[in-house]
């Protein structure tokens with residue numbers, strides 16, 4: 001592991017300057033991803049600026065009845081917060097289905113959104129990888145890709161985004177707030193992760209050197225009845241093979257609002273807007289749920305070994321929406 005300088009600060013302006021002034025400097029939050037990548041030689045920052053003493057760990061209310069999740073609030077604190085559990089149960093469930101208790105006690109909101117892919121070639125510095133070394137190639141396309149993307153990928157990279165938390169957050173229209181040297185900014189999570197294109201190493205729209213300060217989640221009526229389901233290769237401590245976050249508001253048999261997002265299928269959390277449109281404004285029948293899943297997955301382009309994810313994603317959407325409908329007393333029929 002390369003030697004690095006370490007600074008801890010309790011001031012946002014100082015943290016921003018410490019990163020901006022030193023090439024290769026990085027913010028350090030819980031360290032559960034960055035330090036692992038440093039040990040593997042994938043990341044080699046010259047300086048770490050520890051942000052855990054910044055007062056950015058609060059979970060608070062927004063005027064519209066939504067929530068502000070401080071960037072350094074731990075995953076455990078967010079999952080346990082009674083307002084998160086009551087108003088956005090899928091968010092709490094998603095966090096609790098990720099990593100382990102010890103990791104969740106260290107991992108933070110900002111770090112979770114910015115964690116890097118778990119593609120095995122990415123973390124193996126003896127292999128080429130366009131995401132790690134631009135232009136070096138993507139061995140996963142013809143190699144081991146059974147757990148890789150089926151939607152939105154390109155020949156340049158077929159990796160998935162590993163965050164569970166980001167899946168319900170994108171379904172609930174969360175917004176990433178940041179501070180940069182030239183002032184504050186905000187990016188809807190739906191625009192935060194860049195399409196893969198031909199530069200998979202450019203992962204987010206966060207300006208260079210910007211510090212995420214919070215994620216705001218607006219009030220979403222449907223979110224009160226939401227659910228997160230994650231299929232993984234073992235019962236605990238594994239990243240999603242496919243996951244679904246769903247929220248449903250049905251009144252008098254008509255879908256007023258539905259939110260659907262998928263994890264484990266693309267380089268970013270995948271908002272299933274086509275499926276949402278297919279369900280909104282009509283009754284919640286088994287045929288309509290099935291058609292909604294089909295319309296979303298029509299664009300799927302599986303590789304040699306991951307076509308099973310298309311079936312899995314379809315089945316998960318159907319199962320979760322049907323379960324939510326039963327919870328709301330608006331059981332699907334037909």
Ligand SMILES: Cc1cc2nc3c(=O)[nH]c(=O)nc-3n(C[C@H](O)[C@H](O)[C@H](O)COP(=O)(O)OP(=O)(O)OC[C@H]3O[C@@H](n4cnc5c(N)ncnc54)[C@H](O)[C@@H]3O)c2cc1C
Pocket residue numbers: 026027028029030031032033034035036051071072075097098099100103106107108109110111112113114115162163164165210211212213237238239240
């Ligand atoms: C064994 C294991 C299993 C796991 N399983 C899961 C799982 O099932 N699901 C899941 O979602 N995750 C899982 N994780 C990943 C874990 O959730 C992430 O490592 C964690 O959320 C990262 O948060 P952190 O605070 O430790 O980030 P760090 O490692 O400190 O930082 C990660 C990146 O974010 C940057 N950063 C951090 N905070 C900010 C900020 N405020 N502003 C700007 N940049 C910032 C850092 O510079 C770094 O580049 C697992 C991790 C491990 C080790």
Ligand code: SF4
Pocket residue numbers: 117119120121122128129130131132137138139140141156157158159200
């Ligand atoms: S899928 Fe992406 S991360 Fe994996 S080897 Fe290819 S370029 Fe690298």
